Amino acid sequence: MTDTRIHIPVLLDEVLAALSPRDGGLYVDGTFGAGGYSRALLQSSSCRVIGIDRDPAAIERGRALAQEFPGRLEVIEGRFGDMDRLLGDELLAGHGVEKVDGVALDVGVSSPQIDEPERGFSFRFDGPLDMRMGRDGPTAADVVNTAGEAELADIIYHLGEERMARRVARAIVAARREAPIERTARLAEIIRSVVPKGKGDGIDPATRSFQALRIHVNDELGELRRGLSAAESLLAPGGRLAVVSFHSLEDREVKAFLRERSSPPPSPSRHTPVTAVAEHHASFRLLSRKPVDPSEAEARNNPRARSARLRAAERTEAPAFPAPGKEAA
Numbered sequence: 001m002t003d004t005r006i007h008i009p010v011l012l013d014e015v016l017a018a019l020s021p022r023d024g025g026l027y028v029d030g031t032f033g034a035g036g037y038s039r040a041l042l043q044s045s046s047c048r049v050i051g052i053d054r055d056p057a058a059i060e061r062g063r064a065l066a067q068e069f070p071g072r073l074e075v076i077e078g079r080f081g082d083m084d085r086l087l088g089d090e091l092l093a094g095h096g097v098e099k100v101d102g103v104a105l106d107v108g109v110s111s112p113q114i115d116e117p118e119r120g121f122s123f124r125f126d127g128p129l130d131m132r133m134g135r136d137g138p139t140a141a142d143v144v145n146t147a148g149e150a151e152l153a154d155i156i157y158h159l160g161e162e163r164m165a166r167r168v169a170r171a172i173v174a175a176r177r178e179a180p181i182e183r184t185a186r187l188a189e190i191i192r193s194v195v196p197k198g199k200g201d202g203i204d205p206a207t208r209s210f211q212a213l214r215i216h217v218n219d220e221l222g223e224l225r226r227g228l229s230a231a232e233s234l235l236a237p238g239g240r241l242a243v244v245s246f247h248s249l250e251d252r253e254v255k256a257f258l259r260e261r262s263s264p265p266p267s268p269s270r271h272t273p274v275t276a277v278a279e280h281h282a283s284f285r286l287l288s289r290k291p292v293d294p295s296e297a298e299a300r301n302n303p304r305a306r307s308a309r310l311r312a313a314e315r316t317e318a319p320a321f322p323a324p325g326k327e328a329a
């Protein structure tokens with residue numbers, strides 16, 4: 001029997017082509033996971049890789065992989081949204097560089113996470129309602145048992161794109177009055193009791209609400225925003241950024257970020273303030289205008305790949321835009 005917990009890297013050849021690794025280069029794999037991208041990078045050239053993951057189980061796997069590539073792979077437990085801080089000047093100086101040559105992000109959850117009932121991501125198996133990729137912060141159970149009905153409805157509507165979000169939130173609040181909701185199976189039942197099965201799409205009615213809670217619990221969109229901006233400040237001119245996303249909410253973030261960062265400066269007019277022209281220099285050049293989707297063969301062989309989409313860009317010489325909440329450097 002196939003072990004479904006084995007994670008098959010998605011769009012691997014395409015990500016490698018985008019990063020175009022070179023001997024001696026230093027690359028960041030911001031979502032180490034099962035190490036598929038890191039391994040491929042290390043095999044492709046005599047480069048070095050720094051792997052980041054917020055999941056301690058991924059870091060364990062990283063330590064094992066590091067032994068296969070002595071001195072070339074380092075793994076750090078943390079969030080990729082903090083990667084500029086995690087890879088401080090000291091760490092980079094230890095590698096003899098000031099900047100890195102590539103950053104890969106393959107956002108979302110890994111197969112080992114989703115298929116392990118104890119992690120509480122899946123409505124297909126019963127498990128504690130956890131959904132945290134890392135070990136900090138509130139669990140999904142904390143959220144469903146304490147958030148107000150309107151807040152729950154907002155989370156489920158915006159992050160799950162569930163049209164029946166209000167109904168789901170109302171059912172959750174009614175059920176938790178009976179007893180706290182602690183297990184994935186119970187939450188799935190509550191959702192299924194109010195959301196009808198879609199006609200012909202075969203999607204479980206709990207899918208969208210579970211996705212919403214997972215994105216909320218892990219602040220996945222906030223992480224993505226911070227991670228893109230951190231990558232911008234870490235990449236050397238000519239360095240490449242490759243981001244694989246799995247749903248439209250994530251892809252929208254990546255697209256908007258790259259569109260802003262790759263746009264030409266506004267043509268000066270006597271109405272344009274001088275500062276706006278001076279500050280607006282494209283910090284990225286898109287590698288292709290359209291995103292890269294998986295081939296038919298990949299989508300057939302790996303169902304996880306079906307909704308994947310890669311966007312990639314090359315860092316220019318221009319200074320990084322000010323990071324959200326930070327002053328311009």
Ligand SMILES: C[S@@+](CC[C@H](N)C(=O)[O-])C[C@H]1O[C@@H](n2cnc3c(N)ncnc32)[C@H](O)[C@@H]1O
Nearest residue numbers: 009031033034035036037053054079080106223
């Ligand atoms: C889709 S998997 C990556 C799979 C990897 N590319 C491979 O080939 O094995 C996503 C991984 O990113 C991690 N992750 C997601 N968001 C993160 C974040 N903000 N910071 C650090 N790790 C994150 C998850 O814990 C998970 O292990």
